[in-house]
Amino acid sequence: MKQVNVNVHQVSRVEGHGNIVLNAKDGKIEELRWEVTESPRLFEAMFRGRYYEDVPHIASRICGICCIAHTTASIQATEAAFGIQPSEQTLLLRRLLYNAEILESHILHILFLAAPDFLGVGSVFPLVETHKDVVVMALRLKKLAYNLAELIAGRKTHPISCIVGGFAKLPDLGELKAIRGRLENALVDLDTTVELFRTLSIPDFNRETEYIALKDPKEYAFISGEIASTDAGIAPLSNYLEVTNEFCVPHSTAKYTKNKRDSYMVGALARFNINHEQLLPRAKRAAKELGLSAPCHNPFMITAAQIVESVHVVQDSLNIIDQILARGLAEEDNTVKVRAGRGIGAVEAPRGILFHDYTYDDNGVLTKANCIIPTNQNHNNIQKDMEGLVPLILSQPEDEIRHTLEMLVRAYDPCISCSAHSLKVTFK
Amino acid sequence: MKPKVAFFDFTGCEGCQLDALNLEGEELLDLLNAVDIVNFREVKTEREDSYDIAFVEGSITRESEIPRLQKIRNQAKVVVALGACACIGGINCLKNHLPMEDALRIVYGEDAKYYDTIPARPADAVIPVDYYVRGCPPTTAELLKVIKALLLGKKPDIPSYPVCVECKMAGNVCVFERGMTCLGPVIRAGCGAICVTSGRHCWGCRGLVEDPNVDSEKDILQKYGLTVEQVVEKFKIFNTYAEVTK
Numbered sequence: 001m002k003q004v005n006v007n008v009h010q011v012s013r014v015e016g017h018g019n020i021v022l023n024a025k026d027g028k029i030e031e032l033r034w035e036v037t038e039s040p041r042l043f044e045a046m047f048r049g050r051y052y053e054d055v056p057h058i059a060s061r062i063c064g065i066c067c068i069a070h071t072t073a074s075i076q077a078t079e080a081a082f083g084i085q086p087s088e089q090t091l092l093l094r095r096l097l098y099n100a101e102i103l104e105s106h107i108l109h110i111l112f113l114a115a116p117d118f119l120g121v122g123s124v125f126p127l128v129e130t131h132k133d134v135v136v137m138a139l140r141l142k143k144l145a146y147n148l149a150e151l152i153a154g155r156k157t158h159p160i161s162c163i164v165g166g167f168a169k170l171p172d173l174g175e176l177k178a179i180r181g182r183l184e185n186a187l188v189d190l191d192t193t194v195e196l197f198r199t200l201s202i203p204d205f206n207r208e209t210e211y212i213a214l215k216d217p218k219e220y221a222f223i224s225g226e227i228a229s230t231d232a233g234i235a236p237l238s239n240y241l242e243v244t245n246e247f248c249v250p251h252s253t254a255k256y257t258k259n260k261r262d263s264y265m266v267g268a269l270a271r272f273n274i275n276h277e278q279l280l281p282r283a284k285r286a287a288k289e290l291g292l293s294a295p296c297h298n299p300f301m302i303t304a305a306q307i308v309e310s311v312h313v314v315q316d317s318l319n320i321i322d323q324i325l326a327r328g329l330a331e332e333d334n335t336v337k338v339r340a341g342r343g344i345g346a347v348e349a350p351r352g353i354l355f356h357d358y359t360y361d362d363n364g365v366l367t368k369a370n371c372i373i374p375t376n377q378n379h380n381n382i383q384k385d386m387e388g389l390v391p392l393i394l395s396q397p398e399d400e401i402r403h404t405l406e407m408l409v410r411a412y413d414p415c416i417s418c419s420a421h422s423l424k425v426t427f428k
Numbered sequence: 429m430k431p432k433v434a435f436f437d438f439t440g441c442e443g444c445q446l447d448a449l450n451l452e453g454e455e456l457l458d459l460l461n462a463v464d465i466v467n468f469r470e471v472k473t474e475r476e477d478s479y480d481i482a483f484v485e486g487s488i489t490r491e492s493e494i495p496r497l498q499k500i501r502n503q504a505k506v507v508v509a510l511g512a513c514a515c516i517g518g519i520n521c522l523k524n525h526l527p528m529e530d531a532l533r534i535v536y537g538e539d540a541k542y543y544d545t546i547p548a549r550p551a552d553a554v555i556p557v558d559y560y561v562r563g564c565p566p567t568t569a570e571l572l573k574v575i576k577a578l579l580l581g582k583k584p585d586i587p588s589y590p591v592c593v594e595c596k597m598a599g600n601v602c603v604f605e606r607g608m609t610c611l612g613p614v615i616r617a618g619c620g621a622i623c624v625t626s627g628r629h630c631w632g633c634r635g636l637v638e639d640p641n642v643d644s645e646k647d648i649l650q651k652y653g654l655t656v657e658q659v660v661e662k663f664k665i666f667n668t669y670a671e672v673t674k
Binding site for chain 1: 457468
């Protein structure tokens with residue numbers, strides 16, 4: 001009689017707090033749960049009654065990793081409510097700033113959080129001894145992303161200059177030119193990252209699900225477009241509630257979502273599956289070298305999709321900087337005219353599609369807010385993946401099962417603090 | 429023996445911990461030569477129950493977090509509050525304006541009964557705190573400065589004057605001159621006035637200076653035709669806890 005009991009309290013190397021529970025006896029699963037135990041933050045309640053210009057500043061604090069995503073979604077929702085169409089210059093700067101966050105967040109996950117699993121250690125710290133060049137490269141890439149964001153918005157964590165209507169301060173062209181060279185070098189570092197990951201063995205586990213991401217006919221969508229689903233096609237942003245269908249699960253975790261099936265996936269792999277044709281050439285090449293081709297149904301390949309996107313955003317940033325250097329930057333009038341109304345903002349946060357939905361009164365004071373967070377949309381899919389994966393690995397030693405399940409959770413790069421609304425869990 | 433350093437997160441965005449990783453290659457190597465990082469769940473799997481210096485991030489927003497924080501206090505020789513949430517309660521306290529039941533209902537509707545939450549508070553509302561690394565987020569430079577001072581057994585030298593001093597040094601045009609409200613005159617410096625330098629105003633994330641010159645702030649407001657209410661609204665974003673407990 002074989003018993004398997006895996007109980008990982010607070011999975012490490014993920015953002016926020018979540019547990020894995022597995023109890024099996026004689027090859028039969030008795031209990032298998034992905035549980036989220038983050039404290040409720042109640043952001044929607046905090047937004048209420050705030051003047052519009054404070055709202056993106058507060059929204060940023062939902063998450064320390066994807067603060068630019070929350071700030072951008074928040075600004076877009078507010079602009080939509082007020083009927084503001086940002087200038088071309090603002091959109092270029094926003095995309096450049098956004099690229100910095102995608103790069104920073106992906107590098108953090110690929111090289112600091114996921115890589116130790118593949119290299120058989122418990123954190124990045126022992127790698128300082130064994131793989132010093134990789135650690136130094138990881139810190140270099142992270143610092144570059146940080147400095148790029150700093151140049152556009154004053155700071156990476158909790159950006160300052162990006163505001164409703166535009167930018168409170170414009171970057172210096174000379175500094176943009178200077179960082180361009182570092183971005184060129186980053187492409188070389190990312191080649192090294194591709195090489196490193198090519199040599200690692202990825203668990204072979206495929207489970208098809210519904211994939212949802214923003215889609216924009218003009219470009220690989222991060223901060224524009226409509227809602228695309230591999231099952232249901234394209235829907236306007238105004239339909240986001242029908243796509244996400246949030247529901248509470250009292251016995252266990254955070255708010256869950258589902259659309260056409262039991263669950264769906266958002267994030268780098270969902271974006272890749274939906275928008276891969278719009279990747280820039282160098283990113284397409286990286287995908288090929290990593291053996292990533294669409295459609296890919298292996299959640300462990302999320303990390304590979306993140307590497308591909310890292311290449312894409314660096315190349316896109318080089319293109320944007322060239323455009324800015326050619327056209328110059330002009331001081332613009334950022335005056336905002338408030339009006340009563342509702343607006344929806346949607347972006348692809350590093351971990352997937354993110355919605356902010358605000359209603360303002362005619363003084364520009366927020367009266368109602370709703371935020372739907374990528375990680376909450378993935379919780380249900382993580383659960384379904386575990387249910388698919390565990391029967392395949394149940395004969396393995398308990399430690400290996402635990403490790404594979406932790407790797408699965410980490411592959412999703414969950415960002416649980418973001419789960420602006422999440423539940424308390426009671427243990428048996 | 430190298431001192432053992434532990435990082436613990438309570439309720440917050442975890443941005444402070446992440447920024448702590450924002451070191452240059454050599455800085456990280458130097459740091460790891462000087463200390464043993466024994467607890468850092470965000471980036472590290474192994475955990476230890478024995479440590480000398482504990483960095484505590486986030487505010488306290490659940491009953492269950494209180495005994496956890498007390499245990500850390502009993503274990504550590506030095507407790508450092510890291511970031512605005514731990515130092516002054518921070519943004520999480522915005523929900524304290526509402527009765528908890530109402531705040532929960534706004535977010536969760538009918539399912540509000542499943543949630544455990546208490547009014548948010550800073551670490552030192554629960555335990556004695558030895559040092560503060562302020563800001564939302566704190567700067568990596570200040571964090572390193574505090575670690576270095578602790579290793580040398582010295583008191584970290586953190587400014588106690590208001591943001592206006594650094595803002596003048598940065599050569600910024602005064603925010604009031606630009607027709608906006610600013611908290612700079614009463615908020616602790618140490619950030620280099622980064623928000624004003626980046627085109628905005630001071631939001632107050634480092635908390636009040638020890639003896640804020642409130643009359644002088646009122647004079648400034650009057651001079652520029654602004655009201656106390658406007659400033660208080662801005663002040664609440666990070667300092668609701670100080671405002672409510674006063």
